[in-house]
Amino acid sequence: MLLSGALYASSLEKLLKNKMRFNRIILKLSGEVLMGKEGYGIDPEIVREIASQIRDVKELGVEIAIVIGGGNIYRGMRAEKQGIDRVTGDYMGMLATLMNALVIQDALEKIGIPARVQSALQIEKVAEPFLKRKAIKHLEKGRVVIFACGTGNPFFTTDTAAALRALEVEADVLLKATRVDGVYDKDPEVCDDAIFFPEISYMDVLKKGLKVMDGTAISLCMDNNLPVIVLNIKEKDNMKKAVLGERVGTVVKGAGYHEERNS
Secondary structure: OOOOHHHHHHHHHHHHHHHOOOOEEEEEEOHHHHOOOOOOOOOHHHHHHHHHHHHHHHOOOOEEEEEEOOOOOOOHHHOHHHOOOHHHHHHHHHHHHHHHHHHHHHHHHHOOOOEEEEEOOOOOOOOEEOOHHHHHHHHHOOOEEEEEOOOOOOOOOHHHHHHHHHHHOOOOEEEEEEOOOOEEOOOOOOOOOOOEEOEEEHHHHHHHOOOOOOHHHHHHHHHHOOOEEEEEOOOOOHHHHHHOOEOOOEEEEOOOOOOOOEO
């Protein structure tokens, strides 16, 4: 007996949801991911590709929040080298993340995905202020929430903001999107002999000084047993595979995390 189109779609959706490993995710995007060949700024084609990947994951019924960096425009840690006060530089970096957040919001809305930007700084003309309850309500209503301006405080990275927001909205996992395939003992873009870790503990990341996320972010995840999956955003289906529990990238985890991903 053949299923009607609507019934088939409903059955397929239920099947996919049963296979899903994670239902609510935080996606951490570095500003550098948005750069094109020029090495700075925003590449519209890359933005459209990322938006398309987010749509594919969203169509599985996953609730998605995003934390975005601003390194493609300005990085606060450069400030002191340029003779700018570090605190001032950090606020400049926060404003850069807001610009990136608006770009991602625009790209998502152009492909039919409702999105809201929430800012840790009060800039109400272009973004809502961050409110945990409102963010969760947006997620439950199927909207993508983009968190901008980091934590709203200088000296804290957007990695720390991603860990903090993930815990606040009770995300199942933090997906750290990068330009490489996961965690290595050294930079694989520079060193051909870099060793890849398919999985690693929070403590080993800290002990080895690996540049996965900053120490504050890793410590937050470790203290709350929030798993982190580091993956290559350039590989089109990696986000979707991670959500469905397939092996992709590197899992950063603690003793309480049970591996249930498919081989």
